[in-house]
Amino acid sequence: MNTSNDLPTFLSCRRLAARLGLLLTLASPLAAQSQNCSVRSTYQMGNLTATSNIVQVDTGWQSSAVNTMQQNGGGSPGVSLFSQGTMQTQAQFGRLRIQGAGQAQNWNGNGTSLYVLQTGFGLPVVRFRDTLTVQSQSLPVGTPVQLLLRVRMSGSCVLTGNLPLVSNYSAEIRVDPASSGLGINTIVASLSSTTGLTSALVPTTVGATLYVEGSMTCNVDEYGVRNGPPASASYAIDLESLFDFRCLTPGAGLTFCSGTTYPSLQASVQSVGVGCGATPPTLAATVPLLGSNLVLTTNGAPAQAPVVLGLSVGSPVPVPLGACTLQIDPLSAAIGFVGVTDAAGVLSTTLPVSGDGTLAGFSMTAQTLALAANGPFLGFAELSNGLALVLGL
DSSP: OOSTTTHHHHHHHHHHHHHHHHHHHTSSHHHHHTOOSEEEEEEEEEOOSTTOOEEEEEOOOBSSOEEEEEEEEESOBTBSSEEEEEEEEEEETTEEEEEEEEEEEOBTTBOOOOEEEOBTTTBOSEEEEEEEEEEOSSSOTTOEEEEEEEEEEEEEEEEESSSEEEEEEEEEEEEESSGGGTTSSOEEEEEESOOEEEEEEEEEETTOEEEEEEEEEEEEEEOTTSSSSOOEEEEEEEEEEEEEEEEOSTTOEEEETTOOOOOOOSOEEEEESOOBSSSOOEEEEOOOBTTSEEEEEEESOOTTOEEEEEEEESSOOOEEETTEEEOSOTTTOEEEEEEEOOTTSOEEEEEEOOOOGGGTTOEEEEEEEEEOTTOTBTTTEEEEEEEEEEOBO
8 A cells, every 4th residue: 555656546545535434423513613712623643654544533522622633644753754744723712823843754655644623614723703793881882982992923834845735834713793604704804724813803882792713723734754765754733813892982891701801912011019119119111012112110219229139920929938929930031130229219110022923922020129228128138019011902
């Protein structure tokens, strides 16, 4: 069976059978398409050698987050013929992720396969569906309102080999007044084989109900290792998409049948905890907008005191240290000297914020430390409150 002539035919037959099998599981496609307030993961991965097969995954529509982890293949790197791959997906309302890695090598015309593809008729790899309702306590039903829908995709999907057949990825959001319309030309905003941020404005009214779907796909298929001269290939996937829904009309808001609090791509700053000191220093910041400058200001510190700034990725991680509480994660924080306070105990630090749209929704924690003799922080400093920062628009 492992000959250069019959392997592509065999692969085609296996894929056809796999896709037919999926269609049989979707015997009532209209009923499946009508599911709302649900998440789903569907994909197939092929790593075909004498000891492996094709894995097909369809979690069906689920009411809560769905995670999958699959591995497939035969042989091992270093031998003449092998194909191995892994695939992980995370599907939850407003946040989708695809991760995977694979590699393959053929030998003297004995082919193999290496691919991760959508199943059936191009069903997305990961997606969610929800129902949103526009509500207001002050505006009458029927009042025109405007919604802002945003999609941010970050990461990469890379395929290497002599003859890559497929390498693409996408993220999109659909919206329609009827659930049956989600699959019919209702793409509102999409990103295709590029990371970044995209948005769309959707007009509607107070009291209206809309059906929304967010999805993400990544396809890789290396043709060069199926037959022919010796060849090798590999893929590496790590993609994440965040979906943000906002009502721009004052006095109106959104509720979702899933009850989800969706990720925010809106820039924000929030004070966390309190500082420690004779008069605890306070840290404040401007809103961290993409493409702008972030100004961090320490107030109420000792006069002429050297100040150290700590920045860590993610949300605050409170760590009590005597009378003080460290908010930054000490294991991942970047810490550096930023200057000396003036006679009033004030110091401002300006940091540029990248305009890269893939950073929208990225969270950080900031905190400053002012050197002070016999200070409550480990006996040599005073500590400010922390700031939870979200980069965005």
